[in-house]
Amino acid sequence: MKNLNCRNCGGTMVIDPSGTTARCPYCKSDYVLDHRDTDYYREFYARMKSFFRLSADGQERRRRADDLWAQAEQEMFECSDGRQINVTSLHRFTDRVMTAYTARQSVIFRFEESLAENADKFRKAVSMLDYPSADTRNLANFFPIISGGFTLRDGSVLLAVKKSEDEYPLRLFGTLSGRHTAWLVGRMENLCCVMEYSSIVHPDFGIDTIYIDPYDHQASLYGGWWNAVRNHTTVSGRVLTTRDNLKALRETAAQVLGFPSAAAAKETADIPKPFADFLKSEPESNAYDDFAKWDEVLIKSYGERKFITMDTDDAQIYGKGT
Ligand SMILES: [Zn+2]
Numbered sequence: 001m002k003n004l005n006c007r008n009c010g011g012t013m014v015i016d017p018s019g020t021t022a023r024c025p026y027c028k029s030d031y032v033l034d035h036r037d038t039d040y041y042r043e044f045y046a047r048m049k050s051f052f053r054l055s056a057d058g059q060e061r062r063r064r065a066d067d068l069w070a071q072a073e074q075e076m077f078e079c080s081d082g083r084q085i086n087v088t089s090l091h092r093f094t095d096r097v098m099t100a101y102t103a104r105q106s107v108i109f110r111f112e113e114s115l116a117e118n119a120d121k122f123r124k125a126v127s128m129l130d131y132p133s134a135d136t137r138n139l140a141n142f143f144p145i146i147s148g149g150f151t152l153r154d155g156s157v158l159l160a161v162k163k164s165e166d167e168y169p170l171r172l173f174g175t176l177s178g179r180h181t182a183w184l185v186g187r188m189e190n191l192c193c194v195m196e197y198s199s200i201v202h203p204d205f206g207i208d209t210i211y212i213d214p215y216d217h218q219a220s221l222y223g224g225w226w227n228a229v230r231n232h233t234t235v236s237g238r239v240l241t242t243r244d245n246l247k248a249l250r251e252t253a254a255q256v257l258g259f260p261s262a263a264a265a266k267e268t269a270d271i272p273k274p275f276a277d278f279l280k281s282e283p284e285s286n287a288y289d290d291f292a293k294w295d296e297v298l299i300k301s302y303g304e305r306k307f308i309t310m311d312t313d314d315a316q317i318y319g320k321g322t
Pocket residue numbers: 006007008009010011024025026027028029
């Protein structure tokens with residue numbers, strides 16, 4: 001996907017899910033995109049979303065991925081020991097702390113020298129993750145597995161996290177339908193349950209830190225771990241709790257549906273009232289209860305039969321009706 005740079009400070013702009021506005025993460029400038037750019041991003045999002053509708057076999061997936069990766073950008077980094085690392089990325093996302101590159105088999109985070117301590121914070125936070133002993137869903141696959149770390153010649157640090165080839169940042173899909181978002185909410189509740197179990201608050205939980213696999217209907221939380229803290233930690237005078245993860249879940253779902261905030265969610269032809277009400281609601285006291293509440297909302301929103309079969313074959317149920 002092509003990058004746009006801020007006219008004010010040169011930073012890489014973050015494109016809104018509607019494809020109409022861009023925001024600079026550094027100087028906070030907002031821009032309305034011109035028609036050409038808006039068309040480009042909408043087309044890109046539509047293409048990513050088309051992956052949902054296919055229960056593509058391996059070969060077809062590969063062909064689509066090759067096609068997509070033909071537009072990837074390359075960047076060369078030189079390590080302190082002289083080795084060169086060539087990063088081919090489909091998408092680049094920059095915030096105040098780092099730049100994240102979406103490569104084919106990994107997400108690569110680059111921290112400038114003055115911010116390199118965040119790479120250690122990332123490792124430390126990930127090591128706090130804990131999984132129930134009866135982990136039948138292989139939950140660890142949906143959280144970072146660090147595959148490498150490198151110090152570059154300029155003092156900056158690269159951290160590589162594994163991902164599967166068909167996982168892409170949630171932002172690359174633009175806005176999603178009610179049914180697709182309902183699927184995503186279930187997966188995000190799952191991620192929040194693991195963080196509840198591990199007593200972790202992830203303040204950056206959202207559209208730029210969550211990666212989804214549109215074929216297998218999975219969601220992983222790979223980014224933002226340098227800011228993760230233990231439950232009940234005070235940050236900038238505010239006590240963070242795992243309920244903040246559940247608030248972020250609601251904001252993320254609302255954003256993906258095209259609402260400016262969870263508070264602004266409302267019933268539409270595509271979004272049943274119980275779903276909109278859930279997004280506006282205060283989270284339950286913990287992720288397990290919140291997930292149970294979501295299960296009820298899902299039945300009220302889309303019916304019992306779909307709920308029962310959801311776990312066995314999401315692709316069939318949620319691949320239709322878009
Ligand atoms: Zn700027």
